[in-house]
Amino acid sequence: MITDILEMGEQTKLRGQVVVLGSGIAGAEVAMYLARHGREVVLVESGRDQFDPSIQALNDVIFLGKRHRELNPDSYYHQYLPRELRGVSRVRQFGGTSNIWTGKWKYLQPLEFEGRPWIANSSWPVNFADLLEHYRSAAKDYGFGDLEAEAIRPEITALQAKLATGGLKMSSFYWEQTPTRTAVRFGEEMRRSKNLHVVLGATATELRLDDSCQRVTAVVCRSLEGRELMVEGDAVIIATGAFETARLLLASSGQLPSGIGNAHDLVGRFYSDHPKHPTGRLQPGPLTRQYAREMQHDPKPRFCVCFALDNATQREQELLEHIVNLKPIYEKRTDRLWRTWRRRPACQDDNGTVATYRVLFATEQVPYKDSRIKLGTEYDALGQRKLEVDWCFTDHDRRSMAKTLQLLTQRFAQVGLGTLDFEDNPPSLETMTDAAHHMGTTRMASRPEEGVVDTNCRVFGTDNLYVAGSAVFPIGSSYSPTFTILALARRLGQHLLQTTPTTTQLHV
Numbered sequence: 001m002i003t004d005i006l007e008m009g010e011q012t013k014l015r016g017q018v019v020v021l022g023s024g025i026a027g028a029e030v031a032m033y034l035a036r037h038g039r040e041v042v043l044v045e046s047g048r049d050q051f052d053p054s055i056q057a058l059n060d061v062i063f064l065g066k067r068h069r070e071l072n073p074d075s076y077y078h079q080y081l082p083r084e085l086r087g088v089s090r091v092r093q094f095g096g097t098s099n100i101w102t103g104k105w106k107y108l109q110p111l112e113f114e115g116r117p118w119i120a121n122s123s124w125p126v127n128f129a130d131l132l133e134h135y136r137s138a139a140k141d142y143g144f145g146d147l148e149a150e151a152i153r154p155e156i157t158a159l160q161a162k163l164a165t166g167g168l169k170m171s172s173f174y175w176e177q178t179p180t181r182t183a184v185r186f187g188e189e190m191r192r193s194k195n196l197h198v199v200l201g202a203t204a205t206e207l208r209l210d211d212s213c214q215r216v217t218a219v220v221c222r223s224l225e226g227r228e229l230m231v232e233g234d235a236v237i238i239a240t241g242a243f244e245t246a247r248l249l250l251a252s253s254g255q256l257p258s259g260i261g262n263a264h265d266l267v268g269r270f271y272s273d274h275p276k277h278p279t280g281r282l283q284p285g286p287l288t289r290q291y292a293r294e295m296q297h298d299p300k301p302r303f304c305v306c307f308a309l310d311n312a313t314q315r316e317q318e319l320l321e322h323i324v325n326l327k328p329i330y331e332k333r334t335d336r337l338w339r340t341w342r343r344r345p346a347c348q349d350d351n352g353t354v355a356t357y358r359v360l361f362a363t364e365q366v367p368y369k370d371s372r373i374k375l376g377t378e379y380d381a382l383g384q385r386k387l388e389v390d391w392c393f394t395d396h397d398r399r400s401m402a403k404t405l406q407l408l409t410q411r412f413a414q415v416g417l418g419t420l421d422f423e424d425n426p427p428s429l430e431t432m433t434d435a436a437h438h439m440g441t442t443r444m445a446s447r448p449e450e451g452v453v454d455t456n457c458r459v460f461g462t463d464n465l466y467v468a469g470s471a472v473f474p475i476g477s478s479y480s481p482t483f484t485i486l487a488l489a490r491r492l493g494q495h496l497l498q499t500t501p502t503t504t505q506l507h508v
């Protein structure tokens with residue numbers, strides 16, 4: 001069932017076996033997974049069915065260092081939002097940020113979990129095999145096509161082999177035609193569900209602990225209209241995105257002054273994104289012309305590719321993973337005349353003749369303790385402290401990017417992909433924008449001295465508090481975090497099934 005906090009009394013109590021905070025891809029997935037398996041779930045969501053700017057304003061932050069992208073009233077990609085909010089990087093509404101996202105799904109590669117000795121703090125305490133069954137089952141249920149079959153398609157392996165001779169590698173991602181919107185995907189099932197109770201308009205503002213300070217006993221929720229709701233459960237999952245997850249843990253300081261899970265001052269630290277630079281160009285070379293169909297973006301849904309330096313080069317040169325994504329820009333009449341006059345061969349795909357490719361260059365970050373979010377001194381409309389964001393980088397990030405750009409430019413030309421050109425605006429960490437991929441603020445680790453959650457996404461020092469979402473990523477790795485968010489949410493659901501009895505078992 002779905003209700004609004006306004007349909008409840010001034011002060012209400014609810015109880016579920018599992019309480020989930022947030023209805024984005026992470027929260028909706030784990031809540032539905034548990035409800036379908038017979039668990040009683042209460043899902044608390046700050047937003048409502050309709051987008052509400054006053055609720056969205058609860059997301060406002062203060063930037064201390066590098067800022068996120070500027071808002072852009074003309075943004076084509078954010079038409080869903082009111083003009084003055086186009087460009088925000090997360091959405092407070094039923095369905096969360098999935099209401100505006102682009103719908104590209106990508107596995108992390110095995111190496112990205114293993115850790116790279118030349119990048120400090122780069123390993124995950126789980127490996128690719130731990131997530132594989134969840135990637136597979138999610139791909140099947142959501143209909144993402146078969147990424148593993150795609151990886152061995154003859155055209156892909158042939159192109160990969162040619163790139164490998166030039167020290168480059170390539171990976172694929174699945175691009176949906178209509179990006180998954182969780183409110184659409186799950187809304188009707190949630191409304192009909194007997195096990196799941198969704199409460200909209202309710203913002204979790206505090207977690208209460210028992211006397212041992214190890215067990216969350218209740219979640220305090222409030223609404224802008226002044227309603228209060230107390231939700232109790234055997235397990236609580238925070239799925240509010242990397243910013244709000246850290247904020248809630250830090251703000252829950254009634255019993256533990258530095259906040260919950262923060263005994264080692266790690267909550268909010270290691271914040272990373274995928275800085276990106278979308279304005280380069282590639283003049284296609286012979287290899288791109290030969291494989292132009294593999295580089296098409298339309299019609300969707302389809303698999304698309306991106307390029308990077310190969311693993312051996314990254315290891316030798318101690319580099320991060322920086323990727324290049326190509327978007328075809330098709331010829332107009334003047335482009336054709338210009339090409340014919342210069343006797344350049346046409347670069348043809350199924351949609352037309354490609355004049356040039358727009359280059360999106362994006363990078364992972366070195367996990368860096370000083371890159372962080374913390375509670376500030378300003379307050380929001382619910383009286384909660386706003387977040388201050390200090391997004392910053394290391395010298396290693398800078399060196400790695402400069403070297404990679406140099407090598408990519410050489411190798412793209414050598415293998416025949418073409419000429420990379422950033423004109424007078426080469427990518428730099430100063431000019432690059434965020435990609436709305438917030439990660440790392442409650443990183444996963446084997447030991448509490450190194451992270452905030454354990455390998456089951458349970459907050460260290462607690463018995464029953466979990467995190468779902470990219471807050472747990474120890475390192476951002478390659479572009480597009482959401483497939484891994486989904487796989488981890490499934491894995492967490494499976495873990496909790498083993499520790500929570502079904503409702504029928506409860507009632508006998």
Ligand SMILES: Cc1cc2nc3c(=O)[nH]c(=O)nc-3n(C[C@H](O)[C@H](O)[C@H](O)COP(=O)(O)OP(=O)(O)OC[C@H]3O[C@@H](n4cnc5c(N)ncnc54)[C@H](O)[C@@H]3O)c2cc1C
Pocket residue numbers: 021022023024025026027044045046047077088089090091092093094095096097098100101102103104105106202203204205239240241242244248435436437438468469470479480481482483485
């Ligand atoms: C324009 C855009 C395009 C993107 N494209 C891609 C892409 O193609 N591929 C990709 O992998 N990623 C992409 N991303 C990133 C992707 O959208 C996120 O990784 C993903 O949606 C995060 O899901 P989530 O459930 O963790 O968080 P969210 O979707 O942000 O959900 C968090 C939920 O928690 C709620 N909430 C917050 N605080 C509270 C509170 N205190 N109490 C109760 N509820 C609360 C929010 O209202 C929200 O509903 C894109 C992002 C943007 C902005």
